[in-house]
Structure formats: structure tokens, C-alpha cells
Amino acid sequence: QVQLVESGGGLVQAGGSLRLSCAASGRTFSNSRMGWFRQAPGKEREFVANIDWSGGSKNYADSVKGRFTISRDNAKNTVYLQMNSLKPEDTAVYYCNTNSQILPWGQGTQVTVSS
DSSP, X not given: OOEEEEXXXXXXXXXXOEEXXXXXXXXXXXXXXXXXXXXXXXXXXXXXXXXXXXXXXXXXXXXXXXXXXXXXEGGGTEEEEEEOSOOGGGOXXXXXXXXXXXXXXXXXXXXXXXX
């Protein structure tokens, strides 16, 4: 059974930082492009960032470019999202998945940014 477990969320003031982790179990994803996504209350889930298997190719949504950094550790089957200069509009539940979103979604991790 494939399982994605996100962690690292929390409540932070605007301008603060958080580091999210996504641990995958049940199979290895070292060859997959992995992505972070988020869903704010009342909104559709949206793309945040993705990273290829080597870590050499990364893409970001315009809204997070320059503030967020995606990385991965294939030995640990884990993907990270370093979030700096957080804004209230970054408040959402954050999820990871393959970039094509083919896996069952995990429970996500709540990020709340206060102004």
C-alpha cells in the first residue's frame, strides 16, 4: 500500500519560515518527478512546486517563486519544501504527490500564516 505522509506544518507569523516533509512508503519514487500542492479553504487544489528525480530540474508557481525551495532525498524517499517569507495567502493544507498526481492523497499538513 503506497502512503504519503506530510508533516512540518504549523502556525507562523507573516515573514516566518517552515520546512515541510513528505515521506513516501510502500514503493520508491526516486525515478519520479514529485510535486507539492496546496488547497486553501473554499479553493481548488493548486500546484506549488515540483522536482525531477535528480533534483536538477525544479519548477515553481509564480506566487511562491523566490520564497519556496523544493528538494528531495532519494535515499530517504522524502521530498521537502522550505518556505520562507511566508504570507497570509500561503495559508492552506499542503500535500505532496507525484507530479502527475497518480497516488492516493495523504492527509496533508496545515500551514497557517497570521498577519
